[in-house]
Amino acid sequence: FRTCNTPSEAVTRVKGSRFLAIVEPCSDRKVAEQRLDELRERYRDSSHVCWAWRLLPEPDPGEASSDAGEPSGTAGVPILSALRSGELWNVLGVVVRWFGGTKLGRGGLIRAYRGAMAEVIEEADIMEEIRRLTLTVTVPVERLGDIHRVLSSFDVTYLDQSVDGSSAIMDISVRAEDHLRLQERIVDATGGEGKSTS
Numbered sequence: 001f002r003t004c005n006t007p008s009e010a011v012t013r014v015k016g017s018r019f020l021a022i023v024e025p026c027s028d029r030k031v032a033e034q035r036l037d038e039l040r041e042r043y044r045d046s047s048h049v050c051w052a053w054r055l056l057p058e059p060d061p062g063e064a065s066s067d068a069g070e071p072s073g074t075a076g077v078p079i080l081s082a083l084r085s086g087e088l089w090n091v092l093g094v095v096v097r098w099f100g101g102t103k104l105g106r107g108g109l110i111r112a113y114r115g116a117m118a119e120v121i122e123e124a125d126i127m128e129e130i131r132r133l134t135l136t137v138t139v140p141v142e143r144l145g146d147i148h149r150v151l152s153s154f155d156v157t158y159l160d161q162s163v164d165g166s167s168a169i170m171d172i173s174v175r176a177e178d179h180l181r182l183q184e185r186i187v188d189a190t191g192g193e194g195k196s197t198s
Contacts, residue, residue: 001056001087001089001090001128001129001131002086002087002088002089002126002127002128002129003025003088003089003090003091003126003127003129004023004024004025004088004091004121004124004125004126004127005025005124005125005126005127006024006025006124006125007022007023007024007025008022008023008024008120008121008123008124008125009021009022009120010116010119010120010123012112012115012116012119013100014100014104014108014112014115015100015102015104015108016100016101016102017047017097017098017099017100017102017104017112018097018098018100019095019096019097019112019113019116020043020046020095020096020097020116021093021094021095021116021117021119021120022039022092022093022094022095022096022120023083023088023091023092023093023094023117023120023121023124024091024092025090025091026053026055026090026091026092027055027090028055029053029055029062029064032053032055032092035092036049036051036092036094039094039096043096045098046096046097046098047069047097047098047099048067048068048069048070048075048096048097048099049068049094049095049096050065050066050067050068050070050075050076050079050094050095050096050097050113051065051066051068051076051079051092051093051094051095052064052065052066052076052077052079052080052083052092052093052117053065053083053091053092053093054080054083054084054088054089054090054091055089055090056089056090056131061089063080065077065079065080070097070109070113071106071109073106073110074106074109074110074113075095075097075109075113077110078109078110078111078113078114078117079093079094079095079113079114079117080093081114082114082117082118082121083117083121085118086118086121086126088121088126090129093117093120093121095113095116095117097112097113130175131175131176131177132157132173132174132175132176133173133174133175133176133179134159134171134172134173135171135172135173135174135179135182135183135196135197136169136170136171136196136197137169137170137171137172137186137194137195137196138167138168138169138194138195138196139167139168139186139190139193139194139195140166140167140168140190140193140194141163141166141167141168143168143189143190143193143194144168146189146190146194147168147170147186147189147190147194149189150182150185150186150189151172151182153185154174154175154178154182155174155175155178156172156173156174156182157172157173157174158170158171158172159171159172159173182196183196
């Protein structure tokens, strides 16, 4: 998935209002909430601190946004829309607004918030990150050769391996997009004797 490597900021002005857009890496909801508290405190003199996040916690991805006092749907949703267009995950997007005396109207606000976030994404240091899952594979010891042949055709990292009686147990890390296919291959290669759980 795509994410940003380091925090980035960009300032835009629309009819006297100043918009500070911030996009930064964010690992989970708790980190996002703490960061939002810090930004609200830092920019106490602003009119609004609007935000959106896209997170990939296990097992379900999550998205959230807030208009922070702007008319409903004019700030948080456009910020979220810009994050989606950038195909970014595990990021927090924030736009701080200082009102400049001229009302922008619904359409103007939507364009301003989305545009501010799109601009900072354009300038951000974006990287591709590989999402991985951990699987525990349990197979009869005599099937180990079959399993190692299957695993060798995937991007797998061995985390732990042990033998318990007649069973071999391996903890492995695999790309998230490969894990279902790998689980099917383990069942096929062992005639249904091998099993894997995430």
